[in-house]
Amino acid sequence: MPLTALGHDHGHGHSSHASEAHGYDHKQIAALLAALEPPKEAQAPEGARVTVHAAVSRFSVLYERIRNAVEYREDHLLRKGAIERILKRQLVLETDPHVIANHLVRELIGARYLPNGVLPDQCITEAAIRVRKYQAIARMRAGNDRHVRWLLGVVAAELEDLLANPVREKALISFLYEQLADRVTVKNAPFEDTERRLQVYVACYRALVKADEASVGYKLLRAYVPEWTRPEEWIDHPRAMAERLVGVHGRIQDRLRHPLSQRFLRAVKPWAVSLSLLTEALLEEKHREELLESSEELHTALAHVTERREREARGKLRRGTLRAMVYLFITKIIFAVILEIPIEKWFYDEWSTHALTINLLLPPVLMFFVGLFIRPPGLENRRQILKGAEDLLKRNGIPAREIRAPARRRGMALFLMNILYMLTFLLTFGLVGVGLWRLDFTIVATTIFFFFLCVVSFFGYRLRQTAREIMVIQPKERLTSTLIDFLSLPILRAGQWLSQTVSRLNVFVFLFDFLIEAPFKICLNILEDWLSFIKEKKEELSEE
Numbered sequence: 001m002p003l004t005a006l007g008h009d010h011g012h013g014h015s016s017h018a019s020e021a022h023g024y025d026h027k028q029i030a031a032l033l034a035a036l037e038p039p040k041e042a043q044a045p046e047g048a049r050v051t052v053h054a055a056v057s058r059f060s061v062l063y064e065r066i067r068n069a070v071e072y073r074e075d076h077l078l079r080k081g082a083i084e085r086i087l088k089r090q091l092v093l094e095t096d097p098h099v100i101a102n103h104l105v106r107e108l109i110g111a112r113y114l115p116n117g118v119l120p121d122q123c124i125t126e127a128a129i130r131v132r133k134y135q136a137i138a139r140m141r142a143g144n145d146r147h148v149r150w151l152l153g154v155v156a157a158e159l160e161d162l163l164a165n166p167v168r169e170k171a172l173i174s175f176l177y178e179q180l181a182d183r184v185t186v187k188n189a190p191f192e193d194t195e196r197r198l199q200v201y202v203a204c205y206r207a208l209v210k211a212d213e214a215s216v217g218y219k220l221l222r223a224y225v226p227e228w229t230r231p232e233e234w235i236d237h238p239r240a241m242a243e244r245l246v247g248v249h250g251r252i253q254d255r256l257r258h259p260l261s262q263r264f265l266r267a268v269k270p271w272a273v274s275l276s277l278l279t280e281a282l283l284e285e286k287h288r289e290e291l292l293e294s295s296e297e298l299h300t301a302l303a304h305v306t307e308r309r310e311r312e313a314r315g316k317l318r319r320g321t322l323r324a325m326v327y328l329f330i331t332k333i334i335f336a337v338i339l340e341i342p343i344e345k346w347f348y349d350e351w352s353t354h355a356l357t358i359n360l361l362l363p364p365v366l367m368f369f370v371g372l373f374i375r376p377p378g379l380e381n382r383r384q385i386l387k388g389a390e391d392l393l394k395r396n397g398i399p400a401r402e403i404r405a406p407a408r409r410r411g412m413a414l415f416l417m418n419i420l421y422m423l424t425f426l427l428t429f430g431l432v433g434v435g436l437w438r439l440d441f442t443i444v445a446t447t448i449f450f451f452f453l454c455v456v457s458f459f460g461y462r463l464r465q466t467a468r469e470i471m472v473i474q475p476k477e478r479l480t481s482t483l484i485d486f487l488s489l490p491i492l493r494a495g496q497w498l499s500q501t502v503s504r505l506n507v508f509v510f511l512f513d514f515l516i517e518a519p520f521k522i523c524l525n526i527l528e529d530w531l532s533f534i535k536e537k538k539e540e541l542s543e544e
Contacts, residue, residue: 028393029292031178035171036282050124051117052110053531056524060110063520068323075316076210079113079164084156087131089518097135101127105163106528107521114163123163130159133231140242147249153214154221161218169209176204176268176275183398184267186260189405198255203264207272210469213256220252221245260403267401270472274388277470281305292393302389306382309470317374317467324459325364343444355445363452367459374464377471384472425490450494457488458495 052060068078086107090100101124108114134155138148177200184200205211205219225248227233227241234241255261281301282288291297391398429450436446 028179028395028397029289031175032278032282032392033288035175036168036279036288048121049117050105050109050119050121052106053528055531056528057110057112057116059524059527060107061112063517064111064113067517075319077212079108080156080160080212080215082108082111082113083159083163084153087134087156087159088152089521091131091135093518095135097131098124098128100131101125103521103525104131104159106525108163110524119163126162127159129231130155130162133228133235136231136235136238137242137245140239142239142242143246143249147246150214150217150249151245154218157215157218160215166209172275172279173201173205173208176208176272177201179392179398180204180268180271184264184401184403186403186405189260191260199258199261199264200268202255202261203268204272206265207269208276216256217252220255221248224248224251260405263403267403270384270388271392271398273470273472274385275392277302277305277309277385278389278392280309298389299386302386303382306385306470310377313467313469317463320463320466321367324456324463325367329360329364347442347444355439355441355449358439359445359448359452362449363456366453366456374467377468377473381471381473385470388472428488428490454491454495456495457491461492461495 064082083104086104087100090103094100094103105114105119105124105127109116109119134151137151143151180200181197184196184203186196202216202220205216209215221228225241225244281298281304282291284305285291285301291301432450432453433446436449441449
């Protein structure tokens with residue numbers, strides 16, 4: 001599979017006259033500056049841009065804030081999540097792909113996921129083509145429900161790529177991949193060079209833009225099935241394409257969940273973080289080449305950007321903690337009203353006030369303390385970021401990184417490891433269960449307690465990863481941290497499974513999407529049509 005199909009779609013015609021002082025390579029500098037200044041697309045005429053009335057936009061933004069509070073997502077995934085949510089609703093209400101695309105683009109602009117008065121009208125036609133592709137494949141029913149959900153996520157990622165048009169991101173991913181493609185190797189495992197390069201590219205994409213599986217899946221789909229971007233060749237007879245996509249879906253999942261994928265990601269991350277901060281520092285400067293000629297000025301600029309990103313990470317942590325607390329509190333109230341109180345009254349003729357209070361308050365309070373005790377990166381981390389930025393610009397390039405494959409366990413050794421792993425589950429949940437039993441928790445209250453303990457722990461782990469997004473050094477392993485990892489791993493694994501399962505069964509989200517969001521957005525469309533009508537009438541007055 002050619003790696004060029006994955007994202008090398010930008011030009012490198014820019015040239016640089018930066019000096020090679022401080023060991024920096026002028027070719028590396030020229031390539032980086034070219035990535036920062038990708039080719040600009042032609043602007044749409046003033047009268048041919050999609051606009052949404054400001055009053056409609058205010059209502060849409062307010063709704064999105066409320067909606068995002070009841071379904072936890074990381075900030076960088078909010079827009080794609082909104083695309084997928086709107087697309088799913090519109091596919092139920094409409095059949096015409098152009099109408100669906102029109103509503104989709106206008107809703108995204110109204111909610112300020114996209115700029116107002118910037119996108120050309122042609123983008124609606126282009127979006128309609130993507131919608132029609134999904135409709136054609138979904139009608140064939142070639143795969144199961146999981147495959148259809150995956151396809152919807154891929155199309156949402158494709159629509160985001162079309163509408164947001166992250167040209168600079170693509171160029172920077174290509175720059176990072178070209179630096180690392182031959183520098184990251186695998187030891188103690190047979191690994192084909194094509195597979196290794198593919199894993200390096202996926203790691204670069206994930207590390208630099210924090211892409212989720214659907215976004216990476218879209219990139220890989222383009223590489224495996226180039227005809228996907230040429231729908232005119234198959235859309236009238238989509239059966240063969242639909243059946244082919246089922247097999248491709250499996251291949252993509254195998255690549256994304258490869259046993260070494262996380263090790264590739266850890267190997268790539270230090271330079272992805274350095275490139276991200278270096279890019280931010282250069283974009284703030286008018287004279288970028290001069291900045292690269294002075295190591296002292298470059299160091300100062302990088303230090304300033306790193307400090308700011310650390311503050312932003314703390315802000316994301318606070319917002320993420322607050323959103324998770326609101327989400328957990330609302331979900332817990334629903335559980336209490338619908339499940340815990342009625343079931344306990346049915347089995348025990350009464351419900352425990354203290355158990356209900358603990359179950360109600362523990363999730364948001366625990367989430368608060370999890371966010372409170374997450375530590376920011378330190379001075380050594382900043383030094384490593386600076387070193388990584390210099391590696392990206394030096395003649396010798398990035399030092400080689402070697403990934404070691406985990407030891408292969410077979411037979412009795414594998415059996416014993418699995419037994420010990422199962423015992424950690426029994427130990428952790430057993431200790432907590434004994435504590436709840438001594439507090440007179442019923443089986444129902446205990447089950448709900450475990451549910452929210454696992455979900456909160458996993459949310460806390462995700463927030464910790466968000467706070468460490470610019471952390472490039474590995475934390476030191478201590479006895480206490482090893483013990484905590486040993487006891488918390490079962491809870492985190494259970495929380496991961498529950499969060500993925502319950503997210504598809506979130507009743508509150510269903511109520512928002514179909515009983516509240518659908519009529520609310522219809523009212524906003526009527527409001528926008530009315531405001532447009534009033535504007536036309538005012539223009540008629542001026543003409544007279």
